[in-house]
Amino acid sequence: MSWYKKSQTFQNSDPHSPNFMVDIGSTKRKTIDVRTKTSINTMLYDLGNFFPEIPLEMIFDILHFHNVWPIQEDGTLWSGFVTVQGDCGSEKANRQGPMHFDLAVWGGDNYVPANNSLIMTACTMPSGSIEVVVYVS
Numbered sequence: 001m002s003w004y005k006k007s008q009t010f011q012n013s014d015p016h017s018p019n020f021m022v023d024i025g026s027t028k029r030k031t032i033d034v035r036t037k038t039s040i041n042t043m044l045y046d047l048g049n050f051f052p053e054i055p056l057e058m059i060f061d062i063l064h065f066h067n068v069w070p071i072q073e074d075g076t077l078w079s080g081f082v083t084v085q086g087d088c089g090s091e092k093a094n095r096q097g098p099m100h101f102d103l104a105v106w107g108g109d110n111y112v113p114a115n116n117s118l119i120m121t122a123c124t125m126p127s128g129s130i131e132v133v134v135y136v137s
Contacts, residue, residue: 013110015069015077022075022104022111030105031115032136036066040136050129054082054122059134063103063118068136069111070101070118078102088123088131103136 014020032040043062047055060070060078070078082099086092101118104111120134 015064015104015111020077020111022069022071022113024071024073024075024102024113026112028107028112029115030107030112032068032103032105036068037116037136040066040068044134044136047134049131049133050125051132052129054084054130054132056082059118059120063136067106068114069104071104071113073102075104075113082120082122084122084124084130086123088125090123093121093123 040062043065044059047058047062063070072078072080078101085096085099099120099122101120103114103116103118105114106112117137118134119137120132122130122132125131
């Protein structure tokens, strides 16, 4: 049995569980309801735009507060790091485009992939601070 299938067999619907996994192969997907999406985007907006470093933990805490979880391509919880896309207005920053994070939401019985994504750009200002623009699509 493959790792993926084994994980699906023993899947726990608790995102804090070490074997949490979303079935990304499922045709069942869910759009984040408008109220939740508006609340998330309002809280993300209230964070501001300029930081000494990318506030990924604060961004993810806002998602978790709304029971929305960033996931990787294999359906496991997102883990990793993000980097600044270049100097604001530079060719490099413009060419890279925004970062997209897949999301999982509660689907009634378990977590399912969301039709929405977390979209984020991060570029360095001349002052050295990082401009972060982030929202849920």
